[in-house]
Amino acid sequence: MPIRETPWPAGTPCWADCQVDDTTLARDFYTALFGWEIAESAPEAGGYLMALRNGRPAAGIGPKPPGQSMPSVWTTYLATDNADDTAAAIAAAGGNILAPPFDVMDVGRMLVATDPTGAAFGAWQAKQHFGAGIYNEPGAYCWNELHTDGYQRAQEFYTQVFGWSFTEIGDGENVDYATFALDPGGEPVGGMNDSTKNPGAGPAYWLAWFQVEDTDATLAAATGLGAKVLMGPDDSPFGRMGVLTAPQGETFGVIDTTQAAGAPS
Structure with missing residues (x-):
């Protein structure tokens, strides 16, 4: 069972989560499909759900940002040692910052951007949450x-x-x-x-x-x-x-x- 207990190296796809209209429906669907266990987050996390495999973080399920019209999507997050420096590098390279770097409680600091071809992705600076704790096995x-x-x-x-x-x-x-x-x-x-x-x-x-x-x-x-x-x-x-x-x-x-x-x- 491949596991990770330290932050992922910068530039590695380190996490994936989906943003949906109804997190309960998504929870039921992915639990049935992948056998995920779902852990509730703290109230200040805004309804974000953590999907676990064998007790380790596998993926996330979250509500869409309030007031934003967007399709339901899976977002890939790339590890970074410094979200602010990465945001500056993205802008300098021709990308577009959709959500400037912000702290997610004490678990990490993140941003959301699009590359010059229009693809959206996230960047994750790990603190308490390193990203995927299990990978390359069924359900992860x-x-x-x-x-x-x-x-x-x-x-x-x-x-x-x-x-x-x-x-x-x-x-x-x-x-x-x-x-x-x-x-x-x-x-x-x-x-x-x-x-x-x-x-x-x-x-x-x-x-x-x-x-x-x-x-x-x-x-x-x-x-x-x-x-x-x-x-x-x-x-x-x-x-x-x-x-x-x-x-x-x-x-x-x-x-x-x-x-x-x-x-x-």
């Missing part, structure tokens, strides 16, 4: 990737802000896809997909993937709970996977990494 997130129609511009932006190093693994014709690492030659911590190779892909966005034991069964269960299957089940060199829209509209991926087929490009 295992991968985060950016889908963007500004592939090269996005790579330049995230390299400037977080120092990422990219490795192209697509075929260059049908698929342009790169993994990113914190250092050249380091272990990949996420990915980036050129969505111009997928007609009708829509605006740029970050996609969070959750590991499951059986992709086909998970997609069937999710459909029975009111979700819609957008893609899959499909085999890949990384596992059997599918993409879903939950009943309130937020999109996420599921993958059984034990069922890999073929080899990466």
Whole structure:
């Protein structure tokens, strides 16, 4: 069981949470789908729920910001050692700050921004809450990737802000896809997909993937709970996977990494 008990290195996708209209409905859906245990937060947390696997933080469920019109979404958070410095770097690199750095009680300091291609993401400076305490196992997130129609511009932006190093693994014709690492030659911590190779892909966005034991069964269960299957089940060199829209509209991926087929490009 991969666990984390210290802050994630800066630039690593360290947390994912969804913002929805009805947290109770989301709680019921994800508890049934992933077997999450849900912990209530302090009243000053504004109704934020912490999803646990084996007693460790796996993801979050929160209400949408009051007074803001926005779709239900999953947000990927990138670790930072200093949220204020990261906000300045984002602005200097051409990003847009949606929510300037602010303290979340004593658990951390965060911001929300969009990159120059329009994809929203968060940055998390850990204090009491380090981010995901469990990962890469069923019921926990295992991968985060950016889908963007500004592939090269996005790579330049995230390299400037977080120092990422990219490795192209697509075929260059049908698929342009790169993994990113914190250092050249380091272990990949996420990915980036050129969505111009997928007609009708829509605006740029970050996609969070959750590991499951059986992709086909998970997609069937999710459909029975009111979700819609957008893609899959499909085999890949990384596992059997599918993409879903939950009943309130937020999109996420599921993958059984034990069922890999073929080899990466």
